[in-house]
Amino acid sequence: MSDDCLFCRIVAGEIPATVVHETKTTLAFRDIAPQAPVHVVLVPKLHEPHAVALAERAPGELTDLFVAAGEVAVAEGIADSGFRLLFNTGADAGQTVFHAHLHLLGGKPLGPLA
Secondary structure, three states: OOOOOHHHHHHOOOOOOOEEEEOOOEEEEEOOOOOOOEEEEEEEOOOOOOHHHHHHHOHHHHHHHHHHHHHHHHHOOOOOOOEEEEOOOOHHHOOOOOOOOEEEEEOOOOOOOO
């Protein structure tokens, strides 16, 4: 855990979030600035700065994020209609919180990526 990391503080319960799913290794909560009708952020409880670092250190926890994303998609009713999973890695990609996290977006046609 990093004391100055927003997502670590959410995982620790220090900052409130609307949690929609939790496992031993992951936490999923609603994005505070949703970009789609369903926009959930899934984070590993282990702090790593981005997805590649997480894959290098704990590949099983990266797998856990994808399994959790599938479970959230089912719970949110978008598993059959489709959804997008997105990692931003680094500032140039738009990453603003440097704790690996996976965005799950859906609930409407999203169109192609820009």
